[in-house]
Amino acid sequence: xxxxxxxxFLCALIPSLSAAQNLPRRxxxxxxxxxxxxxxxxxxxSPAVVQVTTKGFYPVQGDDGNVATQSGTGSGVxxxxxxxxxxxxxxxxxxxxxxxxxxxxxxxxxxxxSPEPNVTAAxxxxxxxxxxxxxxxxxxxxLPVLKLADSSRLRQGExxxxxGSPFGLQNTISMGVISSIARQLxxxxxxxxxxxxxxxxxxxxxxPLINTKGEVVGINAMIYSQSGGNQxxxxxxxxxxxxxxxxxxxxxxxxxxxxxxxxxxxIDTIIASALQLPTHRGVIVEDIDPDGPASDSDLQPGDIILxxxxxxxxxxxxxxxxxxxxxxGEKISFDLMRGTDKLKVELEIGERPDDQLKFAHMVTRESNxxxxxxxxxxxxxxxxxxLLPELRMKAGVIVAAKVAGLPSPxxxxxxxxxxxxxxxxxxxxxxxxxxxxxxxxxxxxxxxNIQRGPKLAILAFELP
Numbered sequence: 001x002x003x004x005x006x007x008x009f010l011c012a013l014i015p016s017l018s019a020a021q022n023l024p025r026r027x028x029x030x031x032x033x034x035x036x037x038x039x040x041x042x043x044x045x046s047p048a049v050v051q052v053t054t055k056g057f058y059p060v061q062g063d064d065g066n067v068a069t070q071s072g073t074g075s076g077v078x079x080x081x082x083x084x085x086x087x088x089x090x091x092x093x094x095x096x097x098x099x100x101x102x103x104x105x106x107x108x109x110x111x112x113x114s115p116e117p118n119v120t121a122a123x124x125x126x127x128x129x130x131x132x133x134x135x136x137x138x139x140x141x142x143l144p145v146l147k148l149a150d151s152s153r154l155r156q157g158e159x160x161x162x163x164g165s166p167f168g169l170q171n172t173i174s175m176g177v178i179s180s181i182a183r184q185l186x187x188x189x190x191x192x193x194x195x196x197x198x199x200x201x202x203x204x205x206x207x208p209l210i211n212t213k214g215e216v217v218g219i220n221a222m223i224y225s226q227s228g229g230n231q232x233x234x235x236x237x238x239x240x241x242x243x244x245x246x247x248x249x250x251x252x253x254x255x256x257x258x259x260x261x262x263x264x265x266x267i268d269t270i271i272a273s274a275l276q277l278p279t280h281r282g283v284i285v286e287d288i289d290p291d292g293p294a295s296d297s298d299l300q301p302g303d304i305i306l307x308x309x310x311x312x313x314x315x316x317x318x319x320x321x322x323x324x325x326x327x328x329g330e331k332i333s334f335d336l337m338r339g340t341d342k343l344k345v346e347l348e349i350g351e352r353p354d355d356q357l358k359f360a361h362m363v364t365r366e367s368n369x370x371x372x373x374x375x376x377x378x379x380x381x382x383x384x385x386x387l388l389p390e391l392r393m394k395a396g397v398i399v400a401a402k403v404a405g406l407p408s409p410x411x412x413x414x415x416x417x418x419x420x421x422x423x424x425x426x427x428x429x430x431x432x433x434x435x436x437x438x439x440x441x442x443x444x445x446x447x448x449n450i451q452r453g454p455k456l457a458i459l460a461f462e463l464p
Contacts, residue, residue, distance in 0.1 A: 037212075041161065042173050044214045047103050047144035048078045049207055051165040052087050052122070052136070054095035075164030075207030076100065076136065077216060078145050079246060083138040086246055087206030088221055089127045092134050098122040100138050103171050126249035130257065130324075131191055131241055132221055135249040146208055148246075149215035151238035152311075154181045154194065162198040162220055162234065164207025174199040176234075183235065184317045192321045193235040194218045200234030209236040216242070244325045253365060254401060258326040259352035261292015264305065266315040278340060282306045283316045293350035304337040323349065359400035359415065368400065368430065372437040372463060374408025376400045379429045380418060388416070389454040395428045396420040396451075409461045414452060421449040 023031075054072040074091030078084070085100065092098055102118040122136040158178045166172050176198025183195045196209060200223050209218040218236030248255045264283040265271070272280045285303045288294050305313050309332045313319050326332065326349045334345045359378055368376040378398040380391075388398075399417040402410040419427055422436045423446060440446065440463050448459040 038161075038175070041210070041212065041214055045146060045161065045163055045208070045210050046171050046173070048146040049103055049163045049171065050076045050078060050085060051101040051103075051168075051170045052076045052085075052091055052206060053099045053101065054092055055097045056095040073165060073168045073203055074205045075203065075220070077163075077206075077208040077219070078143050079148065079216075080250075081141065081143045081145055083140045083143060084125070084246075084250060085122070085136040085138065086219060086242060087134050087136060088219065089129050089132045089134045091206045092124060092127070092136075095124075098124060098136060100136065101170060102140075102143075126253040126255070128245050128249065128255040131237060131245050131255070133219065133237060133242060133245045133249075135246055146210065147215050148239045148243045149211055149213070149217045151181075151194070151217050151240045154178055154211075154217055154238075156181060159212055160196055160198055160217060161210050162196065162200050162204060162207065162236075163210060164200075164204035164220060166199075166201035166203040168203055172204075179233075182314075182318060191241065192238065192318060193221065194238055196234045196236060198234060204234075215239075218242070241321075241325055256328050257352045258323045258328060258330075258349040259292065260294045260323055260347055260349065261289030262294050262299065263287040263289075264316045264319060266317070267304065277304065279304065279306070279337065282313050282337070283319055294347050297347055298343075298345050299334070299336070299347070300338065302338070305334055306337060307335040308332055324352075359398055363400045365403070369403065370430070370433055370437060372408060372440060373413065374403050374410030375413055376403060377419070377430050377433060388418070389451075391418065391451065392454075392456060393418055393420040393451050395426065397427060397430055397433050408464055409446070409459075412448075412459045412461050413450075416452070418451040419448055420451065423447055 052074045054074075056070065056072075072091065072095070074087055076085040076087035076091075079086055098121070100120055100122045102120070120138045120140060122138050125135040125137050127134040156178055160176060160178055162174045162176065164172060176196050178194060179197050180195035182192040184192050194209065194217065196218075198209065200220050202223075204220045205222070207220045208216040209220055211217050217239050219239075219242050220234065220236050222235050223233060245255050263286040265286050266283055267277065267280060269280065271277065271284060275284075277284075282304045285299060285301050285305065287301055288299060305319065307313055308319065308322060328349055328351045330349045331346055332349065334347060336343050336345055363376045363378055365376065368378060370377050376399075378400045380393075380396050380398055396418045399413045399415055399419065401415055402413060419433060421427055422433065425436050427433045427436060442463055444463045446459075446461055446463050450457050450459060
C-alpha cells in the first residue's frame with residue numbers, strides 16, 4: 001500500500017515538475033529573483049535572532065508543596081548592539097537563570113581578540129506582564145541588530161517571515177502573510193495583536209516577525225491550536241507596542257501605562273440607529289472617571305470620539321490600546337461630535353491609578369535594592385500619603401517594585417506593600433531593613449509584618 005501511494009505521488013509530481021520546467025523564461029527569472037531576495041532577507045535577519053534558555057524552580061503538577069528544576073526555551077531579538085534583547089515575559093517567567101545562544105560570533109565588551117562562545121548569561125532588565133514583553137542584557141558589543149518598523153503601516157496580506165527557535169530548533173524561518181492587523185484576544189486587555197499564518201510553534205515566542213525590508217513588525221507571542229502545533233493562527237505583539245515598552249524598560253526598568261479615565265463603546269448599527277447618530281464610525285463616551293485626567297476637560301458622556309491625534313478612531317479597544325501606550329504627560333487632541341456640532345478637546349495622558357508600579361519611577365536598582373527580598377524599597381514619607389490607603393503603621397518602607405530574576409521571595413510581596421517589621425524587629429527605613437535581613441541565612445524562617453491596602457497582614461516564608 002505504501003509503495004502504491006509513493007507511485008501515485010510521483011506520478012502526480014512529474015507533471016508539476018514538467019510544467020515548472022516549461023514556464024516562460026521571464027516567469028522563471030522572477031521566481032529565481034524572489035527566492036534570492038528571501039534568502040538575502042533570511043541572511044540579514046538571522047544574526048540578530050537569538051535563542052533564550054531558562055532554568056528555574058516550578059511547582060510539580062499534582063504534588064502540592066514540591067518544586068522541581070525545569071528548563072525552558074524561547075527566542076529573542078537584539079535591538080541594540082550593546083546587548084539589549086527583547087523577548088516575551090512568559091519565556092522568562094519563574095526563571096532563576098537566563099542564557100542567550102547567539103546565532104553568530106561576537107565581541108565581548110573586553111574583547112582581547114580571542115574567540116568567544118556563543119552562549120552567554122543574560123540579565124533581566126525589566127518585565128511588563130500586561131504586554132507580555134521583557135528586556136534582557138548580555139555583556140557583548142558590536143552585535144547585529146534589527147530595526148523596529150512602524151506597525152501602524154501594516155496591511156492585511158503583507159508578506160512576513162517569523163524567526164525563532166521552534167521546539168528548540170535554532171535559527172528557523174517560516175513565511176506567511178498578515179492575516180489581521182489588530183486582533184483583540186482578551187476583552188479585558190488593551191493589547192491588540194497582529195495575526196499571521198506564518199508557521200509559529202512553541203519556542204518561537206519572543207522571536208521577531210519581520211517584513212520584506214528586514215524590519216521587525218512584531219514579536220511572536222502565541223498560537224491558537226487544539227493540537228499544540230501550528231494551525232495557521234499565530235499572534236505577534238505590534239512593533240509600536242514593543243518600541244514603547246522596550247524604551248521604558250531600558251531607561252527605567254519598568255513601564256508606565258497611559259490612562260484618561262474614559263470608558264467608551266464602539267459605535268455599531270444598533271447604537272447608531274437607536275440614538276439616531278449622524279455617523280456610524282468612532283466610539284461613544286459612556287462614562288468619565290471623576291478622579292481621572294479627563295474629568296476637568298470639556299469631554300462629556302454621549303460625545304462621539306472620531307479621531308485621536310489626527311488618526312481615525314476605529315473602535316473602543318483600539319482607542320484603549322493607543323492610550324495605554326502613550327507617554328505620561330503627553331497632550332493629545334481629540335476630534336468630537338456632540339449632536340450635530342463638531343469640536344476639539346485636548347487631553348493630557350495620566351498614569352493609570354491601579355498601576356502597581358506607581359512608585360517604581362522613584363527608585364533605582366543601585367540605591368533601593370534589597371537583594372535578599374528581591375524588591376526595590378522606598379522610605380515611607382509624608383509625601384506618599386496621597387498614594388497609599390490610610391496608614392496604620394507609624395514607620396516602615398514601601399515596596400516600590402519586585403525585581404525579576406533574583407533567587408528571592410519577591411513573589412510574596414506586592415508593589416505598594418508597607419513593611420513594618422521583620423521577625424519582630426521594627427523597620428524604620430531602607431537601611432534598617434537591610435540591617436535586619438543581612439543577619440538572615442538561606443533557609444532561615446522569616447515573618448514580615450506588612451500593610452497591604454487598608455489591611456495588616458503577615459508574610460511567612462523561608463529565605464531562599
